[in-house]
Amino acid sequence: MTVxxxxxxxxxxxxLTDEQKSDGTTKHKGVRKCLNSHYYGSSxxxxxxxxxxxxxxxxxIRPPRDIDVLFxxxxxxxxxxxxxxxxxxxxxxxxxxxxxxxxxPRTVMRGDGQVVVVPFSTYAVEVAPAFKLTNGRYWICDTxxxxxxxxxxxxAEIEAVSTSNTATNNNTRDLVRMMxxxxxxxxxxxxxxxxxxxxxxxxKTWEHRGKTKVYYDWMVRDFLRFLLAxxxxxxxxxxTYEIVWLGSDWKSRAESALGRAEKACxxxxxxxPCTAGTEWQKIVGTNIPTC
Numbered sequence: 001m002t003v004x005x006x007x008x009x010x011x012x013x014x015x016l017t018d019e020q021k022s023d024g025t026t027k028h029k030g031v032r033k034c035l036n037s038h039y040y041g042s043s044x045x046x047x048x049x050x051x052x053x054x055x056x057x058x059x060x061i062r063p064p065r066d067i068d069v070l071f072x073x074x075x076x077x078x079x080x081x082x083x084x085x086x087x088x089x090x091x092x093x094x095x096x097x098x099x100x101x102x103x104x105p106r107t108v109m110r111g112d113g114q115v116v117v118v119p120f121s122t123y124a125v126e127v128a129p130a131f132k133l134t135n136g137r138y139w140i141c142d143t144x145x146x147x148x149x150x151x152x153x154x155x156a157e158i159e160a161v162s163t164s165n166t167a168t169n170n171n172t173r174d175l176v177r178m179m180x181x182x183x184x185x186x187x188x189x190x191x192x193x194x195x196x197x198x199x200x201x202x203x204k205t206w207e208h209r210g211k212t213k214v215y216y217d218w219m220v221r222d223f224l225r226f227l228l229a230x231x232x233x234x235x236x237x238x239x240t241y242e243i244v245w246l247g248s249d250w251k252s253r254a255e256s257a258l259g260r261a262e263k264a265c266x267x268x269x270x271x272x273p274c275t276a277g278t279e280w281q282k283i284v285g286t287n288i289p290t291c
Contacts, residue, residue, distance in 0.1 A: 001273045001291050006280070007178075007216035010288040014061040014177050024055070024123050028067045031118055031125045034103040035071050035096070048072045052128070052154045057161045059176045059196065061184075066124045068115075070138065070154055071096075078131045087147035096129050114141050114150070137239060153239025157196075160238040164200040169210040175199045175219060178284065182257060185285040190250040197235040197244070202226045217268050217276075220283075221261040228254050257283050 016024070029045035036042040036049075053068030054060040081088045093111035100118055101109055110117050115126040130138040131149070139149035165172040179195045182188060202223050208215045231248045260279045267276035277290030 001277070001289065002214070003217050003268055004213040006273070006277065006289060007174075007213045010181070010280075010284065011174055011177065011213075013287040014181055016060060016062050016064065020062060020064050020122075024064060024067055027118075027120050027123050028055070028069055028125050030103075031100065031127060032069060032071065034100055035127070038099045039074055039077065050154065052158070053126075054180075054192065056154065056158050057173075057196065058165075059161065059173055059180070059192070061177050061180050063184075064123055066117075066126050068126050068128070070128045070130050070140070072130050072132050072138070075131065087143060089141035089147035089149065090143040092129055093141055093143065096127065100127070111143070113143055151240055153237075156239030157237065160200055161196055164203060167210070168203050169212075171203055171209055171211075171219065172199055174213075174216070175203070175223060178216075178220060179223070181284045181287055185287075186253050186257065186283070188250050188253050190246065191244075194235060194244060194246060197237070198227060198230065199223070201235070217261070217265050217280075221258065221265050224254055224258040224261055228258060 028051065032047075032049045033043060033045045036044050036047055040048060042048075049069055049071045050056060051068065052070050054065065055067050077092070081092050084091060090111065093116055097109050097111050097116045100116060101107075104118060107118055107120065109119070112126075115128045118125040118127065128140045130140045130152075132138055133151070136155070137151050137153045140152050142148050142150045161172060161176075176192075176196050176199050179199065180192050183190065183192065183195065203209045206219070206222060208218060228251065230246055231251050232246065234243045234245045236242070237244060260282045264276045264279035264283075267273070267279065274291035277288065280288045281290060
């Protein structure tokens with residue numbers, strides 16, 4: 001098995017099946033339709049909302065994870081809640097939770113910090129109620145410390161991934177998906193959102209960016225080296241330039257993964273594909289073939 005064939009198989013195994021895609025689409029469109037009906041008197045399954053997170057950035061993998069939806073509420077809702085005392089953001093999430101609960105009475109929901117989580121059996125749909133600002137960004141809820149609104153720019157975040165992916169011949173999305181697989185398999189305590197931003201930064205200067213999957217063993221290895229140089233550092237969020245601290249809780253897992261990736265690359269170069277495959281499986285599990 002060649003390096004390209006190995007990583008082609010890995011990425012194929014991470015791709016949602018048609019059934020999983022259809023199921024997820026049915027779930028998020030149903031949630032969006034419910035909110036449109038209540039707040040706008042509309043039967044649309046897509047209006048006043050957008051997919052964000054992995055479904056919005058085309059970085060989703062299997063097994064299926066959450067589907068993130070940003071739902072734009074009318075300005076009249078903002079004005080109504082501004083008249084209330086107490087934690088307005090918590091109350092808003094509870095209202096949205098109640099609206100969804102009327103349509104999904106058998107689903108136990110929760111308002112969770114910034115989102116309302118609708119935990120279906122196959123997917124959880126996480127809804128972030130939002131108000132659109134004049135600069136094109138959004139306010140989303142933050143129920144912590146008495147409640148406040150947090151500015152976010154989902155369009156800039158989606159564009160950052162798309163632009164990088166186009167410039168690197170799909171390297172960006174492939175790298176993010178592989179790192180999310182490692183994250184899940186090895187319980188790496190680093191958010192998927194951080195992997196997206198780190199992948200973009202890494203590929204800006206990686207000497208083999210834009211090349212085919214023949215170089216993907218080196219891409220994984222070199223990204224892990226890049227990642228370890230970011231211990232206790234930070235990344236900037238596109239659009240708002242918010243600082244997200246990376247910490248170091250993931251350091252030991254990254255060191256282990258790097259050591260295995262280095263061995264795997266050596267075995268690949270030495271024409272020992274099955275031995276290389278054993279090392280790759282220690283990083284991403286049986287999603288990647290041994291030989």
